[in-house]
Amino acid sequence: MNEARALARSALLARLAEPRVWDVVVIGGGATGLGCAVDAAARGHTTLLLEAHDFAKGTSSRATKLIHGGVRYLAQGNLALVREALAERARLLANAPHLVHPQRFVVPAYHWHEKPFLGLGLTLYDALAGRHGIGPCRVLDAARTVAALPTLATAGLKGGIAYWDARFDDARLAVSLMRTLFDLGGLALNYVPVDDLGLEAGRVGGVLARDAESGASFRIAARSVINATGVWVDAVRRMERPAVAALLRPSQGVHLVVGREFLPGEDALLVPHTADGRVLFAIPWQGSVLLGTTDSAVRELPLEPTPLAGEVDFILDTAARYLRHAPKREDVRSAFVGLRPLIGAGDRSATRSLSREHCIEVSPGGLVTITGGKWTTYRRMGEDAVDTAESVASLPRRYGDTATLRVHGAPERPSDDPYGLDRPMVDALAGAGRRVHPELTLTEAEVRYAARAELARTVEDVLARRNRALFVHAGAAAEAAEPVAHLLAEELGRDRAWCEAEIAAFRALARRYGKEAA
16 A cells, blocks of 8 residues: 555544444553554554644653663662663664664763762663673773763763663654554554543543544544543543542653764763752764753643753753863753653542552543653553553453564664665655755655655644754754745645744744743
């Protein structure tokens, strides 16, 4: 079947309108929702995923870009969680090698006791990985530490410890998982918000959804409904029980992107202790350097969160203590904020299962809610949620083996393509090789491909998630909005007014990531 025709929105909406009962309907197109949907489809269940905005629009495109066991969990003594996450890290390296890559980190030591202490902890980290390890940790003297991190502050430096984890492209992994769901026979739609749950005799028997573009409504029947909406799970839970207690106590983390001159080389920097008790990362990513993160409690849950007072300064001030050539506000190319679904108290009347970092709740009406966790363990979270859904809905118990399932676009051989695109298809499209902006890697053909094969509907979809321009260089992304809008208009059949509105909306958004944020 022609790929573009198979993913045409009109055809997908027609499938949504068919009279049927889905085995599993997943609400939410972030890491957790995609993990649930892929797992359900891999087991042979008929599976539908609905996302109110775009895939990974929220937290799942705003991560620290690490697939890791969690060094800070090691410090907390949570060895079981670290071991589980390290096993998942190995699975992602094997199943998505185009998007997940080994990354060496260097932890500098400025006091005599730090090297043996850090060495002992990171040796345990390697031991917990066992056969899933990437490489052994190494004790470095001061000269080798500076060779790995040339811009590191050297006053008082005693050396460092090098260890291995992995980095990835979060939004691109989300898009690839969406494509994996289609490969498995499932259906995913963005810009189809769920307005309500379908209740029948007190049981959740489906959802009421709406196409945000046309306004068309759909009453969708399902044997099981999984609420995987991240920090917004409480809003979905209240569709069934308006007075239910909140399950989450969310926080936010800020990330800054600066030029590679601030951390040349291939190694990443880890500062193990900051003033707020977290760690600070400086990671080579997308030809730039990613700095982060903070951890601030929040009450409001905007779709586009912004840094709180002092958060940007905290990251820059911390970086300045460790980097001789440290970035200033004017050096920040992009600043983005991710909301974290941290688990709070919740409702004692529901059936709940806490699996270390994530939580699964089954409501009296049978709604399965899963929240918490992190990108590294998304697959395990999906597996746990579908296990629960099978039990609640009396679905056939099946095994999908997502532990060895290759993600869509994973190459048979090592590839230089950072996004895992169908290159023959891209190269056959108009504009192959012509960049939309000299400072960005995005080509005209890739914009067309995003619309035809990856369900991109807006300029933001392309410049924020199909390509990471907004997150890497907000100013260049704003300048690319006009050519991207015109290319999308050709692909989607939009008019001049649509183009002008898209350009204005995206440039306003880019200002919030660029100069206004910094």
